[in-house]
Amino acid sequence: MLEIRELTRRFGENTAVDHVSFEVPAGLMTGFVGGNGAGKTTTMRMVMGVLGIDEGEVLWQGRPITRLDRRRIGYMPEERGLYPKQPILDQLVYIAQLKGMDRVAARTQVTELLERFGLGERTKDNLEKLSLGNQQRVQIIASVLPRPAALVLDEPFSGLDPRAVDSMVDLLREYTRDGVPVLFSSHQLDLVERLCDRLVVLSQGRRVAAGTVAELRDAGVPRFRLVLGGDAGWVRDLHGLEVLDLEGASALVEVRQDGAEQHLVAEATRRGDVHEFVRVRPALSEIYREATA
Amino acid sequence: MSTDKSSPDNLDTDRRDEPPWLLVTRREVVSRITDKSFLLGTAFMVVLIAGFIGFSAWQEERTETVTLAATPDAAAMATAVADAAPGVDENVDVTVVEVDDRAAAESALREDEVDAWLHPTDDGWQLTSESSEQGSLTDVVEVVVQQQVLADNAAEVGTTVESLQAGSTVTTAFLRGDAEKAGVAEAVGFVFVFLFYFAALVFGMQLASSVIEEKQSRIVEIIAAAIPVRHLLAGKVLGNTALAVIQLMVYLVVGLVGLSFTSYKSYVPALSGPTAWFIGFFLAGFIALACLWAVAGSLASRTEDLQATSTPLTMLMLVMFFGGLSLDGRAQVIASFVPPVSAVVMPKRILAGGVEWWEPLLALGLLAAFAAVTVWIGERLYRRALLQTGGRVSLRQAWSAAE
Numbered sequence: 058m059l060e061i062r063e064l065t066r067r068f069g070e071n072t073a074v075d076h077v078s079f080e081v082p083a084g085l086m087t088g089f090v091g092g093n094g095a096g097k098t099t100t101m102r103m104v105m106g107v108l109g110i111d112e113g114e115v116l117w118q119g120r121p122i123t124r125l126d127r128r129r130i131g132y133m134p135e136e137r138g139l140y141p142k143q144p145i146l147d148q149l150v151y152i153a154q155l156k157g158m159d160r161v162a163a164r165t166q167v168t169e170l171l172e173r174f175g176l177g178e179r180t181k182d183n184l185e186k187l188s189l190g191n192q193q194r195v196q197i198i199a200s201v202l203p204r205p206a207a208l209v210l211d212e213p214f215s216g217l218d219p220r221a222v223d224s225m226v227d228l229l230r231e232y233t234r235d236g237v238p239v240l241f242s243s244h245q246l247d248l249v250e251r252l253c254d255r256l257v258v259l260s261q262g263r264r265v266a267a268g269t270v271a272e273l274r275d276a277g278v279p280r281f282r283l284v285l286g287g288d289a290g291w292v293r294d295l296h297g298l299e300v301l302d303l304e305g306a307s308a309l310v311e312v313r314q315d316g317a318e319q320h321l322v323a324e325a326t327r328r329g330d331v332h333e334f335v336r337v338r339p340a341l342s343e344i345y346r347e348a349t350a
Numbered sequence: 351m352s353t354d355k356s357s358p359d360n361l362d363t364d365r366r367d368e369p370p371w372l373l374v375t376r377r378e379v380v381s382r383i384t385d386k387s388f389l390l391g392t393a394f395m396v397v398l399i400a401g402f403i404g405f406s407a408w409q410e411e412r413t414e415t416v417t418l419a420a421t422p423d424a425a426a427m428a429t430a431v432a433d434a435a436p437g438v439d440e441n442v443d444v445t446v447v448e449v450d451d452r453a454a455a456e457s458a459l460r461e462d463e464v465d466a467w468l469h470p471t472d473d474g475w476q477l478t479s480e481s482s483e484q485g486s487l488t489d490v491v492e493v494v495v496q497q498q499v500l501a502d503n504a505a506e507v508g509t510t511v512e513s514l515q516a517g518s519t520v521t522t523a524f525l526r527g528d529a530e531k532a533g534v535a536e537a538v539g540f541v542f543v544f545l546f547y548f549a550a551l552v553f554g555m556q557l558a559s560s561v562i563e564e565k566q567s568r569i570v571e572i573i574a575a576a577i578p579v580r581h582l583l584a585g586k587v588l589g590n591t592a593l594a595v596i597q598l599m600v601y602l603v604v605g606l607v608g609l610s611f612t613s614y615k616s617y618v619p620a621l622s623g624p625t626a627w628f629i630g631f632f633l634a635g636f637i638a639l640a641c642l643w644a645v646a647g648s649l650a651s652r653t654e655d656l657q658a659t660s661t662p663l664t665m666l667m668l669v670m671f672f673g674g675l676s677l678d679g680r681a682q683v684i685a686s687f688v689p690p691v692s693a694v695v696m697p698k699r700i701l702a703g704g705v706e707w708w709e710p711l712l713a714l715g716l717l718a719a720f721a722a723v724t725v726w727i728g729e730r731l732y733r734r735a736l737l738q739t740g741g742r743v744s745l746r747q748a749w750s751a752a753e
Binding site: 102105106107108124127128130132133134135136138139140141143147151152154155156157199200 | 368370373374377381563564567568569570571572573574575576577578737
């Protein structure tokens with residue numbers, strides 16, 4: 058498990074990351090969301106030791122992280138980073154060697170991964186000759202070399218077509234199944250909602266929300282939608298409820314006082330037919346907008 | 351962490367034979383020497399050096415054959431010229447063609463059948479040729495005719511040339527070698543200065559742009575997460591230094607071997623010592639500059655910025671180039687100890703001779719100390735500037751930035 062505790066980084070007057078804490082549990086995919094300049098990249102760079110930490114610490118398996126630990130963490134920087142004018146096999150082997158693999162083992166593993174991604178025929182091609190999707194595949198291979206203890210991926214899905222996203226997701230799932238913690242940032246909320254087990258929302262350098270998607274959706278003030286046989290105007294007169302929306306037989310209410318929704322149901326059945334009474338959970342995008350507002 | 355596969359501890363990932371800087375060095379060297387443009391450039395220079403030396407040697411050894419027309423009254427003198435020619439200028443070979451009279455000589459000249467025509471005039475001798483100069487022939491004819499006429503005149507008054515010239519010889523002695531030796535030292539000195547400038551500029555630029563390439567593509571973040579940035583810098587500097595020194599040695603060896611096929615071959619042993627010193631000075635000087643080139647690269651965010659961030663360095667290179675070429679006297683002696691200019695000035699002084707044994711050692715020591723300082727400063731600047739993106743980084747920002 059990767060733990061981020063009170064991480065803080067200032068650039069001059071500007072505090073880019075302000076006492077941010079969260080966990081990336083083993084075997085789970087943790088999504089890292091937030092707008093531009095929210096501090097996601099800065100946080101990830103601090104986790105990877107690429108950027109100095111002003112305050113706070115990063116723990117790996119419960120103890121302060123070391124350089125050796127970091128070498129086992131697969132990292133994909135925000136803007137794709139590989140040598141454009143070098144053959145893909147050569148540079149992947151080089152990166153694997155920098156991460157401590159010996160040459161022969163590195164070659165074997167790189168070749169295997171390239172074949173798996175359908176790049177077996179192109180090992181001698183320079184990176185820049187590959188399509189963008191294939192370049193992204195090479196990039197992900199670079200970050201999973203050698204078999205990573207954890208993955209920290211900055212915007213891994215940006216610029217990928219849906220099929221490439223799927224194959225990338227398949228690969229990531231393989232690692233989480235083996236217990237590898239995965240942290241990835243994205244601003245594609247639908248993708249995050251679909252993939253993530255957990256979610257950390259950052260806004261202006263602060264953590265504004267964290268938890269599983271279900272937890273976050275349940276966390277807010279409960280809202281209910283009520284659809285009646287007749288006019289729903291009387292709902293306005295009930296205590297402990299705030300009517301957010303009212304249109305003919307349909308009403309959307311927010312519970313301001315515990316148990317007020319029970320009164321609502323009782324009153325509704327007393328007055329006539331109840332077609333629908335359902336808890337409304339906000340979409341992730343809504344939570345996100347509220348949290349970062 | 352549920353299965354064995356996920357535990358990296360049993361993966362032997364740390365059975366590392368090579369330190370990271372060596373991996374980086376090897377990559378720098380391999381990616382460069384497998385680069386076609388680098389190989390072609392080196393091959394072109396080798397051909398250029400060998401070709402230049404070969405051409406000079408050919409030019410020098412080439413024997414000029416001239417045909418000299420002479421009427422019967424000048425035949426004796428013409429024959430004397432032909433006989434004496436190789437003794438005066440070893441590259442002139444004179445063939446005498448006898449012609450009947452003045453008219454025949456002139457027409458032979460116009461038809462280009464002969465190169466020149468030698469004939470007596472009222473107060474001496476005249477060498478007539480078509481418009482083109484016959485420089486070497488003129489020199490030979492002047493010497494031979496003068497000797498010949500002088501001998502005749504001496505005989506007429508009952509004496510000999512030897513007695514006339516007795517006591518008139520001026521012999522020369524040089525305390526600091528002869529003019530030819532000084533000329534060779536000057537020429538080789540120029541070559542040293544030029545090679546240093548050329549190599550430092552080409553490899554420096556290459557180093558800086560490879561730093562930018564890594565910074566711009568962000569691969570530097572992947573590398574920095576895996577190994578200390580210090581190792582990355584060391585590997586890049588050492589790799590490029592090795593390449594530069596190897597290339598320089600190839601050029602120098604081709605030059606010296608080429609020289610040994612020319613009439614200057616007697617100088618080759620004497621040049622070997624200064625050449626070895628030059629390589630030493632180049633090594634220390636290049637390492638000092640290479641770190642600064644790496645900094646110039648790390649201050650830029652895009653290739654377009656390099657022009658601006660490397661300006662102080664290119665100025666320094668120019669100062670070294672012109673200083674190396676033009677300084678003399680006391681200024682040269684002082685400059686030969688001042689790094690990094692000493693890297694080119696001291697080898698030049700060694701070539702010229704008259705340097706005490708301790709002087710090169712002291713200069714090299716100072717240069718090495720200077721290199722150590724630039725490595726230290728360079729490492730700090732490089733480490734701090736490397737991971738800053740978004741525009742150019744100023745030296746002051748880089749120096750004081752937090753990591």
